[in-house]
Amino acid sequence: MLDVERIRRNPEEIRIGLQHRGESPDLVDRFLELDEAYRATLQEVERLRAVRNQVSREIGKMPPGPEREARIVEMRELGERLVAEEARLRDLEAQREELLLQFPNIPHPSVPVGSDESANRVVRVEGEIPEFDFPPLPHWELGPRLGLIDFERGVKLSGSRFYVLWGLGARLERALIQWLLDLHTQVHGYLEVYVPFVVKREALVGAGQLPKFEDNLYHDVEDDIWLVPTAEVPLTNLHRDEILEADQLPLYYVAYTPCFRRERMSAGRDVRGIKRGHQFDKVELYKFTTPETSYLELEKMVEDVVDTCRRLGLPTRVVEICTGDLGFAAAKTYDVEVYAAGCGEWLEVSSVSNTEDFQARRANLRYRPRPGARPRYMHTLNGSGLGLPRTVIAILENYQQRDGSVVVPEVLRPYMGVEVLRGPR
């Protein structure tokens, strides 16, 4: 959510921000109009309430009699007017709030301006792209051939875009989760958190998924409870409605969760393999910081993610996302991609964003700069560390051997119990 004051004072800045994202700037004018009507009505309501409070207090002190009765009648009439004005106010307030929730974050000045992903900038490349003396297979062939990935049975159980992992395929998934959590907690300084995999509506509003992206979420109507599309949602809401002390910041959290996405908007894209499914595992990094340090922390988080890829021995590049390709809540984002030799693609395994105070305003995340000082909104950052299926893809495809086996990256061997994947067992 944007600062209302900022929209009022610098409407042009917001219009430009929206345009750079490829969105209509009309939102600003619609909001300003509604905001004005809202405030006018608010003032009238408060004026009436002030009179009522004042007179009611006087009534309490008056002896019974005609004078007192007259005042009561007067206030009864005023009360009727007040009820009507209050109804109007509630209506305007709801509309205003709804509109406010539609605003995406405004890109940071350093973000390259561009309309789509073609304007994204590769800012860093690391590691060697593996070379093979045989044609490397894509994972959707390698996986089933080794008995690690079973697409048919996934579809049988749950429909398209679900899959089953067998034996060492399942173990690889679990090993990665374990290794990632150990790495981030022991080397990168994050605190491990275990969070619920379903959340209330407010949590999704707080993180920015609702009301705009309802289509992409699984939802139990009976209890109005939602499957998390990313651990970012519960993590954002961990400190909702709290006021932390400055010396508690920054907070570094890491959480593993499965993620559930309906992916209705992307039907037809990336249909082969496990690159895009309705359910996938992810280890998520999250930071709560002061506004002063958030951009420094963003760079550090990117470095943590790159370090993770490096340790897995995967060719890695960092892409600075342009304004037109930025996610709803992000002010600035770097994608971290790894190269997968079988399908010949750079795969996004992490998207690292600074949302500045966008989520903090929605979820009411504040801190006190000094003891006794007024609370301020924190800044929040999120990034995958890493998304599992794509990491699995890159491992299978880059570490494959002529004989069809796959060598296990060294760091995972203690977690896997084997050095080579030759079959599911």
Next chain:
RNA sequence: GGAGGGGUGGCCGAGUGGACGAAGGCGGGUGACUCGAAAUCACCUGUGGGCCCCUGAAGGCUCACCGCGGGUUCGAAUCCCGCCCCCUCCGCCA
């Protein structure tokens, strides 16, 4: 799921229709005392919104908030209804 009890400020806790944003205590801050500290004393100490003033986080006025949402009333922390959460007991269960 059933029965009973309960949700008040950073924390504890009083308050069952009017002067209550809310006693008292704890915690925190400032000052006095002290060479310094402790102790003691004095004062201050919730959040959000709107308006005025203004370059502003300084000041003034005002509204809202006692789990959440409705209602009754001139007036609600207090009465009524619905919901949520917590505790105890019973039931069920990994």
